[in-house]
Amino acid sequence: MQDNITKLFKAIADPTRRDIFHALVIATSALSITQISNQFSMTRQGVTKHIKILNDAGLVKMNDQGRNRFCYANPKPLKEINKWMQFYSQFWDESLDNLDNYLNTKKDA
């Protein structure tokens, strides 16, 4: 789960990816890679790279129609960020490890 949240943060940390994601959220229909490249004056390769990262984070889904690949937004994973479960889960794991180290050190002293 921690990996997913890290992917999510990495995906939205980049302003261009946030813009692409936003464009897909407000689009009335799925957009092709070509449409996105035109809108952002970017190469298809550049767009494909960003889309792949957004896709890995679960924020963009893809749909192949013939030779065209269409992308649409999936904002659902963003809700996960708000819950902070993964964050706290890791926090407590680390804290209990610290407690264990502390107890072991004390024992040796």
Next chain:
Amino acid sequence: MNKTITKEKVFNHPIEQIWNAITKAEEISTWFIQADFKAEVGFNYTFKSEPNEKGCTTISGTVKEANPYKLVYTWVVADTKVETTVTWKLETQGNSTKLILEHSGIENYTGETAIVMFESFNGGWDNCINGLTTFLKEVVNAR
């Protein structure tokens, strides 16, 4: 999704030793975070790390239950005003002690609170915890 985080860990230490580690201010301050804490019902505690250039997160709350071997306190991060609850339970298991930690109420963090939390933790907490770990390593190595 479950709204309570539960962690279980078995320690090869007597129950009393772990109880002291989680209830005595000077011990909490050593392994966890700088604490002004008393295991007395109604005590308003604060957890605060040594300040650094980025500042540190403050945790505050009230002790709700403190009977050996169960400790319950509320947990409020910085200025979020969102109350969550942390429960520590200890059980003897042969020569070991089982610790059960529950953190509930996390669903109360929503929207903007999450952003405040993230910024607060991002700037402070990680650094403080890392700082503490480094400090402990240095102290141990110096012996």
